[in-house]
Amino acid sequence: MKNILYIASEGVPFIKTGGLADVVGSLPKCIDSRYFDVRVIIPKYGCMKQNMKDLLQYKFNFYMDFNWKSEYVGIFEAVVDGVTYYFIDSEYYFSGPSPYCGDPLFEIEKYSYFSKAALSALPQIGFRPDIIHCHDWQTGLVPVYLKERFADNDFYRGIKTVMTIHNLKFQGIWGIDDVRDITGLSDYYFTADKLELYDNANLLKGGLVYADAITTVSDTYAKEIRTEFYGERLDGLLNARQNDLRGIVNGIDYDVYNPATDSEIKHPYDAITFRKEKIKNKRALQKELGLEQNDKKFMIGLISRLTDQKGLDLIAYVMDELCQDDIQFVVLGTGEEKYENMFRHFDWKYHGKVSANIYYSEGLSHRIYAGCDAFLMPSLFEPCGLSQLMSLRYGTIPIVRETGGLKDTVEPYNEYESKGTGFSFTNYNAHEMLGTIRYAEHVYYNKKREWNKLIDRAMAADFSWNASALKYQEMYDWLIG
Numbered sequence: 001m002k003n004i005l006y007i008a009s010e011g012v013p014f015i016k017t018g019g020l021a022d023v024v025g026s027l028p029k030c031i032d033s034r035y036f037d038v039r040v041i042i043p044k045y046g047c048m049k050q051n052m053k054d055l056l057q058y059k060f061n062f063y064m065d066f067n068w069k070s071e072y073v074g075i076f077e078a079v080v081d082g083v084t085y086y087f088i089d090s091e092y093y094f095s096g097p098s099p100y101c102g103d104p105l106f107e108i109e110k111y112s113y114f115s116k117a118a119l120s121a122l123p124q125i126g127f128r129p130d131i132i133h134c135h136d137w138q139t140g141l142v143p144v145y146l147k148e149r150f151a152d153n154d155f156y157r158g159i160k161t162v163m164t165i166h167n168l169k170f171q172g173i174w175g176i177d178d179v180r181d182i183t184g185l186s187d188y189y190f191t192a193d194k195l196e197l198y199d200n201a202n203l204l205k206g207g208l209v210y211a212d213a214i215t216t217v218s219d220t221y222a223k224e225i226r227t228e229f230y231g232e233r234l235d236g237l238l239n240a241r242q243n244d245l246r247g248i249v250n251g252i253d254y255d256v257y258n259p260a261t262d263s264e265i266k267h268p269y270d271a272i273t274f275r276k277e278k279i280k281n282k283r284a285l286q287k288e289l290g291l292e293q294n295d296k297k298f299m300i301g302l303i304s305r306l307t308d309q310k311g312l313d314l315i316a317y318v319m320d321e322l323c324q325d326d327i328q329f330v331v332l333g334t335g336e337e338k339y340e341n342m343f344r345h346f347d348w349k350y351h352g353k354v355s356a357n358i359y360y361s362e363g364l365s366h367r368i369y370a371g372c373d374a375f376l377m378p379s380l381f382e383p384c385g386l387s388q389l390m391s392l393r394y395g396t397i398p399i400v401r402e403t404g405g406l407k408d409t410v411e412p413y414n415e416y417e418s419k420g421t422g423f424s425f426t427n428y429n430a431h432e433m434l435g436t437i438r439y440a441e442h443v444y445y446n447k448k449r450e451w452n453k454l455i456d457r458a459m460a461a462d463f464s465w466n467a468s469a470l471k472y473q474e475m476y477d478w479l480i481g
Contacts (some may be wrong), residue, residue, distance in 0.1 A: 002480055004031070005129035006040040007118050009138035011109065014087075015045050015099055019250065019386050020166045023217070024255050029091055030469035036476065039127060041118045044076055044087035046095035055080065056087060063292070064120050066113055067182050073117040075125065086125060087304060090115045108174050108203065109140075109182050115141040116183075123155050130480050138173035140207030141183060142160030144195070147210050148185060160479045163211035165204075167383050168225050169309070170230045174410045179203075185294040188349050189327045199234065208237055214245045215472075215481055217384035218405035219271040222247030226230050230381055248472060249408055251465035257369075257393050265365035271459040275452060285371030288364075291328050298444050299328040300437070301396065303374035303387055304367050306343070306358075311378030311401060316342050317430035323350045325441060330368055331345025332357045369394040373439055378425075378433050382406050388422070389463040395455040398422035399440055401433070411461060413454060414445065421458040 028038040032353035044056065056076040062069045074089030088094075093110040099377030100107060119142060121126065121407045134142045143161040150156040176190045190196045195206040208214055216222050222245055226229035231417055238245060255261075259278075260270040266284045271276035279295055286293045304310045315322075317341075322329070323346070331343045331354075343356035357364060369375070375391035377400045384405035388398040392409070400406040402424045413420035425436040444451050 001474060002036050002131070003127060003129045004028075004036050004038045004131050005122075005127065006038065006133045006135065006475060007115070007139045007142055007175065008040070008135040009043055009114070009265055010099055011040055011042050011085070011414055014078075014085065015048050015264075016097055017099055018166075019217075019384065022252070024135060024166075024307055024384065026251065026465050027469060030465040031473060032252075032383075032469070033082065036473065039084045039086065039129075041121075043086065043088045043094045043099070043114055043274075044074070044089040044100050046091075047097055047099065051451065055218050059086075059295070060124060061089070062120070062124065062400060064117060066116060066186070067109065067184075067219075068185070068334050071113065071117075073121065073265060075121050082101075086118075088114055088121070094462070095223060105174055105178060108172055110345045111138040111172070111203070112141055112179075112183050115139055115143055116333060117143065118146055119150055119156070124225065130157060130163060131160045131476055132454075134207055134211065135164050136166050137204035137207070139163075140172055140203035140205070142188065142207065143210035144185065144206040148189070149286075160212045161207075161210070162213045162400065162475070162479070163207040165216040165225070165383070166216065168204075168216075168230070168234065169203065171234070172343055173197070173200050176201045181385075190471065200207040205234060205237065206431075208241065212244070213475060214238075214241055215475070216245070216247050218249045218408045219247035220407045221381075221383045221404040222233065224381065226272060228389045234250075246475065248468055248475075249405055249463070250386060250389075251463050251468045252386055252389045252393065253391070254464040255412060257366075257368055257390050259394050264363045265370040266367075269370075271395075272454065274455060274459070278395060278455075281367065282373070285330070285367050286328070288367070289330060289357070291330075291351070291355055292352045297326060297328045298441050299372045300376065300399075301331065301332075301368040301375045301391070303331045303332045303368055304335075304377075304378075306333050308336070308338035309380050311380050311428070311433075312342070314428070314433050315376075316379045316428040319346050322437065323353060323433060325438065327353070327441065330357070330372060331352045331355065332368055333363055334358055334360055354430045372446060374399050374423075374437075376437070377401070377406055379403055379406060380428060385409070392421060392458040392461050395459045397440065397451075397458060399433075399437055400424050401428065402426050411457075414442075414451065415443070415447075417458075420451065421454065421461055440443075 008024040011020040055078040076087040193267040267280035347356035382404040
């Protein structure tokens with residue numbers, strides 16, 4: 001039996017702000033438990049839902065040296081779906097109203113504490129991992145600490161580490177003096193070949209330098225981040241470590257996202273019944289959102305954080321043109337004020353045609369995946385993306401830009417060979433996007449049989465976690481040797 005430990009800042013079903021939590025919550029369940037004992041450590045956040053807190057059992061506590069003082073560390077435990085979760089408890093660091101507080105220096109202190117506490121707890125938990133799988137900058141110090149203060153302890157000797165980049169844009173950057181003080185690392189670690197980057201300390205860089213293997217969440221993103229445009233100033237390091245870098249595409253939980261059993265949608269359907277049943281979800285969605293009730297309207301969905309990364313400036317540029325077409329456009333999400341207001345404006349201007357829902361609702365997101373005809377993701381960059389996988393699962397045809405995981409998971413429609421699961425465009429260009437949307441409209445309105453075949457292929461695509469889990473298992477076997 002090989003022991004694998006995931007250390008991460010969030011994980012479903014306990015706490016979620018983004019796709020990272022889905023990976024940490026879903027992947028361990030799919031790793032073959034006959035060969036691997038996979039456990040997870042996350043912080044015990046005060047903002048967790050009460051029903052989740054009720055599952056936690058207190059195990060023990062201890063004190064550790066951290067940031068020039070003796071700091072309390074509590075350990076709690078819960079078992080969900082056969083996976084053991086451990087929780088690091090600290091009232092001071094984790095009692096806020098949300099997991100992340102927005103103060104970068106406090107975040108660095110908090111996750112430095114978390115990284116050290118997670119490692120310190122292992123002998124008392126009685127679980128010695130063969131591999132520690134770290135996720136994003138919040139755990140970047142784990143590989144560093146393992147090679148530093150834990151290196152002389154027999155318990156930790158020989159433990160391998162994997163560093164997974166979920167989004168390279170977030171790196172944990174702050175001034176060297178403060179980070180050296182907080183972490184207790186010596187000057188030796190703050191040089192250009194270790195944690196220093198452009199005169200600052202960079203926690204993610206530390207993890208990438210010291211980890212035994214590096215993964216990211218799609219093949220194309222693994223190539224993109226080695227270029228200057230996508231590399232966020234770490235492309236040099238990632239090129240130097242390219243032999244240790246691999247892309248493994250994320251999956252989605254096929255039990256949660258299943259149009260045949262989804263309790264959030266009014267009219268369940270599957271790959272056989274969608275021709276009759278899917279349209280009923282469209283009617284229900286039009287009614288719920290106050291849109292014109294018309295089966296024939298080409299309905300486009302967008303569920304997203306409303307940020308620059310998501311390509312919303314392209315939509316802003318051509319929305320007036322797009323709204324001259326016979327379409328409906330449904331938006332769900334929150335984010336930057338300029339985009340929230342932009343979609344509110346188009347809802348006001350084209351009421352009955354555009355529905356802007358500037359909040360987040362898990363239930364409504366499922367009804368959009370089920371009710372829309374197409375799903376738009378024109379991202380500037382997208383490490384993996386989960387929305388296009390969900391839309392494929394629901395037979396809602398994705399229209400995407402060819403970047404990162406979008407390129408790896410959506411096969412562009414080929415009308416001559418009757419292949420493909422969606423539509424895609426290459427350049428970050430508003431009219432190229434508009435042309436692709438209009439091509440999709442054309443197929444939808446004029447080639448109904450072809451459109452239904454697109455849905456057949458989309459719903460047959462397998463992006464469950466099982467396929468990804470096999471690739472992670474291969475990597476673990478390779479690392480342990």
